[in-house]
Amino acid sequence: QQQVKQSPQSLIVQKGGISIINCAYENTAFDYFPWYQQFPGKGPALLIAIRPDVSEKKEGRFTISFNKSAKQFSLHIMDSQPGDSATYFCAAIDYKLSFGAGTTVTVRA
Amino acid sequence: NAGVTQTPKFQVLKTGQSMTLQCAQDMNHNSMYWYRQDPGMGLRLIYYSASEGTTDKGEVPNGYNVSRLNKREFSLRLESAAPSQTSVYFCASSEAASGGYEQYFGPGTRLTVT
Numbered sequence A: 001q002q003q004v005k006q007s008p009q010s011l012i013v014q015k016g017g018i019s020i021i022n023c024a025y026e027n028t029a030f031d032y033f034p035w036y037q038q039f040p041g042k043g044p045a046l047l048i049a050i051r052p053d054v055s056e057k058k059e060g061r062f063t064i065s066f067n068k069s070a071k072q073f074s075l076h077i078m079d080s081q082p083g084d085s086a087t088y089f090c091a092a093i094d095y096k097l098s099f100g101a102g103t104t105v106t107v108r109a
Numbered sequence B: 001n002a003g004v005t006q007t008p009k010f011q012v013l014k015t016g017q018s019m020t021l022q023c024a025q026d027m028n029h030n031s032m033y034w035y036r037q038d039p040g041m042g043l044r045l046i047y048y049s050a051s052e053g054t055t056d057k058g059e060v061p062n063g064y065n066v067s068r069l070n071k072r073e074f075s076l077r078l079e080s081a082a083p084s085q086t087s088v089y090f091c092a093s094s095e096a097a098s099g100g101y102e103q104y105f106g107p108g109t110r111l112t113v114t
Helices: none
Strands: A004-007 A010-014 A019-025 A033-038 A045-050 A056-059 A062-067 A072-077 A086-093 A097-099 A103-108 B004-007 B010-013 B019-025 B031-037 B043-049 B064-068 B074-078 B087-094 B109-113
Touching: A004 A086, A010 A019, A019 A086, A019 A103, A033 A062, A045 A056, A045 A062, A045 A072, A072 A086, A097 B043, B004 B087, B010 B019, B019 B031, B019 B087, B031 B064, B031 B074, B043 B064, B043 B074, B074 B087
Parallel strands: A010 A103, B010 B109
Antiparallel strands: A004 A019, A019 A072, A033 A045, A033 A086, A056 A062, A062 A072, A086 A097, A086 A103, B004 B019, B019 B074, B031 B043, B031 B087, B064 B074, B087 B109
């Protein structure tokens, strides 16, 4: 049973559009919420992360929104580019990292 | 710095065969992890080692054993491979096991069990 539920499974967006990926959790012991980006044939790499006392964090075109009361968080990719085409995993940490199932993002030129 | 390295990159086994997946990190990290990645299931933790000399079960430990050989190396052994163990295996390391420390992943081992 996955502790972090992620949706959608896949999405297609036009170049310049916004990609939105949503995650939800139940375990209130989670205290750190990273997002990982994975390209085909590679291992995941940390993209951006947030602590639960912060409602939003932005790094370049990537923004995490965090709603502690709803136990939900999301990744927004602004001005999506073809190079953003990858699989994105949300995750949550208590003493170990629990991953969502992943979202495959395809950006059409 | 090579980061996290894994060998082999690809492996095909017959049911019942055994093998060891090797992992090494050169970042002086205390914690190391083994995950498996299956379509639609994300990455699931098999075993982890919070520090040298300790190992603990993760979410899906059945059919696997691990050895934390020293601070750099963490191996994963399949004693009697089964088709259900066909997967991509990732090793990762981090400075510590909790508190938001980034995990760094290796390139993965693609294992097929026939």
